[in-house]
Amino acid sequence: MRDVVSTLITSHDRLLIAKHLMTSSDRLEALVHHEISVHLRTYFYGRMQPMRQFCKGFAAYELLQEGLAVLFEYLVDGINKKRRVLVARVVGTHYVPRIE
Incomplete structure (x- = not known):
């Protein structure tokens, strides 16, 4: 439990959870699938x-990890309006020119 995070995130081998996390159970399920x-x-x-x-x-x-993580959220019906922005970013990375 941390004050420095606003939701659930992972850092190496740790799952960091906001101390005062307030979210719906369906959103929590999507976050768990995404992060864990x-x-x-x-x-x-x-x-x-x-x-x-x-x-x-x-x-x-x-790119691979975020794509899979968002897919997992989608599979548990966890994509709400706010998360659609993340989905758009993940899809948008496909169109970013690569420096080779």
């Missing part, structure tokens, strides 16, 4: 691999 089912699982499963790439990260892996 994708971000924390990726981290812990990545730590079990010999090279630990999914734990440490690699080029553009945020």
Whole structure:
């Protein structure tokens, strides 16, 4: 429980929860699937691999992780009006020119 976060977020191997989190149960379910089912699982499963790439990260892996996390929210019917902005950002990253 932290004062420095406004909702639920992950940081490496930790799930940080806002001390005074107020949200609906369906939104909470979507957040849990987003943060735990994708971000924390990726981290812990990545730590079990010999090279630990999914734990440490690699080029553009945020796009994959956020895409999967938002998909998990969608699958539990957790995309409300505010979250549509995030969905638009995730989709929009597909159209950003890559520097090679």
